[in-house]
Amino acid sequence: MSVGLSAVLLASAALLAAGAFALVARRSAVTTLLGTQFVLLAGAIAFVAFGRFGVQGQAAAAQQNVAGSMALVVGAVAVAELAVGVAMAALIYRESRSFAVDADRG
């Protein structure tokens, strides 16, 4: 039994699908925010997986550092996006006493 690139990439794809579902199908602003977080997290995990399993030899360490740097930047952008999204969700809640973001506020 072993863990390779495909297993981590499958998990990353599942995370991306869950995030995309939240973005498309849910009406709550909080769930939509969580969906965007999952989409970004899936990208970061894919970077890390390619860094860990992508290349062997002398370039492996450098590749892992590059992938880690990308994941770090993606995570920072995700946190920044969450900060703005949380403020917008708070505004939506104050306007309508609900986190629903669609037109009918159902």
Next chain:
Amino acid sequence: MLLIGALPQPITSAPLVVLIYLVLILMIAGALASVLLRSTLYAIGAFAATMLLVSILYLTIAPFVLFAVQLLIFTSVSALLLAGLLRDTSGFQRATVGPFSREWIIGAAVAAALLALVGVVAAVTSWPIRESSQAVACCTSFLTTVTDEYRFALATVVVVIGSAALGSGLLLAGSRAPRTPGRRG
């Protein structure tokens, strides 16, 4: 740098493989729970658990610094932001069960069992301790890469985070300020 070369090297150490598969499965389950649960509080709890599991995944396959940053900064800041949102809007509901009720006892038992499992894995494989000596060298290499080759990216991240903090602060401050009545009342 091209993504070609020798064949990828999978992880074959049995306890580590089991741990990674467990983390991946729980991570997907947590993400699905976070998306599908109707209760905002439970969804945020599942999201925090998913972030925690991602940090554990980083511990196994990524540089140690990334695990530390994911756990200490990204996970905690995200959870605090979402908890602050709940506290500011719909609020936390007081628990309707006592501290020694059946639900709390079952939860404590599950937590103790998971902790014992982690202890057994650590004792059998001496995995985190064995890896810690390599972690220092790995951290140094990673930080050197980030600070030497990605200065512009770091500066961009600082600007993005600063702008986000400023923007969210202005949004919240603007919504709390008293509104002046218009001409028509």
